[in-house]
Amino acid sequence: MASKLVVPKETCVALIKEHFLKRFGVAEDILNHYRFFFRGNAIWMTGANPLPPWSEEKIQRLGIRLLRNTGKGWKPSTPALQLLSRFVTANRVDVTVSEWLTLITGDSVVPAQASRDQLSPGYVALCFKGEVVACGYFEKGRLVLATSRQGVQSLSSIFERFRSARAEDE
Amino acid sequence: MERYRHLIPDYEKFLRVVQTPAPTVIRANTLKTSPEVLAARLKKIGYSLSALGWDPWLFTVPNGESISSTLEHWLGHFYIQEATSALAVHILDPQPGEIILDLCAAPGGKTTHIAQKMQDKGLIIANDRTEKRLRALHSNLTRLGVTIAAVTETDGRRFPDLGIPFDRVLVDAPCSSEGRVRDQPQLLEPVDPSFLRYIISVQKGLLRRALELIKVGGVVVYATCTFAPEENEGVVSYALQRLPCELVSIELPVPGHPGVTEWNGLRWNPEVVKCVRVYPHDVNSGGLFAAKFRRL
Numbered sequence: 001m002a003s004k005l006v007v008p009k010e011t012c013v014a015l016i017k018e019h020f021l022k023r024f025g026v027a028e029d030i031l032n033h034y035r036f037f038f039r040g041n042a043i044w045m046t047g048a049n050p051l052p053p054w055s056e057e058k059i060q061r062l063g064i065r066l067l068r069n070t071g072k073g074w075k076p077s078t079p080a081l082q083l084l085s086r087f088v089t090a091n092r093v094d095v096t097v098s099e100w101l102t103l104i105t106g107d108s109v110v111p112a113q114a115s116r117d118q119l120s121p122g123y124v125a126l127c128f129k130g131e132v133v134a135c136g137y138f139e140k141g142r143l144v145l146a147t148s149r150q151g152v153q154s155l156s157s158i159f160e161r162f163r164s165a166r167a168e169d170e
Numbered sequence: 171m172e173r174y175r176h177l178i179p180d181y182e183k184f185l186r187v188v189q190t191p192a193p194t195v196i197r198a199n200t201l202k203t204s205p206e207v208l209a210a211r212l213k214k215i216g217y218s219l220s221a222l223g224w225d226p227w228l229f230t231v232p233n234g235e236s237i238s239s240t241l242e243h244w245l246g247h248f249y250i251q252e253a254t255s256a257l258a259v260h261i262l263d264p265q266p267g268e269i270i271l272d273l274c275a276a277p278g279g280k281t282t283h284i285a286q287k288m289q290d291k292g293l294i295i296a297n298d299r300t301e302k303r304l305r306a307l308h309s310n311l312t313r314l315g316v317t318i319a320a321v322t323e324t325d326g327r328r329f330p331d332l333g334i335p336f337d338r339v340l341v342d343a344p345c346s347s348e349g350r351v352r353d354q355p356q357l358l359e360p361v362d363p364s365f366l367r368y369i370i371s372v373q374k375g376l377l378r379r380a381l382e383l384i385k386v387g388g389v390v391v392y393a394t395c396t397f398a399p400e401e402n403e404g405v406v407s408y409a410l411q412r413l414p415c416e417l418v419s420i421e422l423p424v425p426g427h428p429g430v431t432e433w434n435g436l437r438w439n440p441e442v443v444k445c446v447r448v449y450p451h452d453v454n455s456g457g458l459f460a461a462k463f464r465r466l
Binding site: 047064 | 202245267293295308311313316333
């Protein structure tokens with residue numbers, strides 16, 4: 001059953017916003033539209049206004065998951081990155097169809113030098129033709145995919161189609 | 171379906187249409203894109219969409235073209251649905267900033283549509299009772315980028331009174347689903363009478379609870395995808411008789427028919443003519459019944 005929702009203190013909210021600003025370049029005022037809360041090892045965000053008048057186990061979810069503590073740091077969820085796509089200006093990297101197909105198999109790829117120089121170790125936004133598609137992880141000069149198993153299956157179908165349709169114009 | 175021969179207008183055409191598959195319809199997710207941009211993107215990768223005309227967010231996709239394995243679907247730029255499902259949300263008419271209860275929300279087609287109408291501003295309580303169906307609801311809310319929904323798992327007939335002044339409640343009630351006959355041909359067979367008795371009691375319980383929870387002056391929309399008058403006008407008449415509410419006339423953007431006041435020896439409250447029936451041959455989709463109540 002869902003665990004209790006905990007509304008963070010203002011100092012925590014400031015840290016969440018600061019994390020997104022420093023890591024992904026998302027301006028703080030973009031996140032001012034949302035409210036945040038903890039559930040288990042994750043931070044969720046919601047635009048609900050008013051908030052439901054009860055914040056207990058009755059609620060299975062409220063809004064979308066923003067971050068989850070993986071032990072390797074705070075991992076942004078793929079849906080949250082997609083939602084903030086046009087505001088993500090840092091640690092985003094464009095990935096080609098063939099690179100996507102490699103990432104989907106679980107292997108890592110080495111991004112081009114120019115892209116690599118723009119990345120710092122940690123979670124990154126993986127893009128295709130300028131749009132954020134999924135969350136990835138950058139370490140020791142290599143990228144890996146960091147999304148759910150179900151997400152990997154969907155992405156596999158999508159990029160296999162791109163390959164067979166020769167739709168990319170890399 | 172034979173029992174509806176004298177209920178459904180142009181019954182022979184109805185029979186012909188329900189034996190053909192329904193077209194695939196998608197709804198552009200305006201929380202993430204615009205209908206124009208979506209249509210252009212999908213056209214670029216080979217999907218020739220046709221605008222439905224009566225709703226700028228809806229398009230038909232030629233049958234046989236699988237559209238779910240596209241990047242646009244992954245990014246939540248559209249939702250695959252039946253055209254008539256959109257009508258229930260049109261009738262509900264949610265507004266930005268309101269508080270909405272979607273009592274039987276899974277798998278989330280109408281919930282996400284409501285969020286679009288609200289521009290993701292306000293609050294939606296999206297409830298359902300089945301864990302399996304709730305998984306689909308979670309997935310769709312996430313994919314479409316809805317941030318104002320709180321999901322609850324409760325039998326809607328016993329949804330707790332938490333003092334929330336709901337502006338609108340949608341009861342998209344479980345039903346015998348005859349309107350989905352184009353996708354599930356077994357629905358052409360008569361409904362089991364014991365199931366019918368059971369589902370009517372569930373429907374009455376859900377509608378009753380919705381009318382108890384809504385604020386005075388608020389709107390409750392009761393919708394099903396069945397043709398069975400017992401599950402439609404019968405349930406509406408029950409509510410009119412037992413609860414402080416009135417029916418509101420409905421204006422549809424598509425051809426439709428008024429509720430029926432008598433059929434097969436049964437009679438219902440004359441007010442049920444304010445309800446609407448939409449058949450598959452009216453809009454080349456599934457079936458819909460809807461009633462719009464105002465709480466007194």
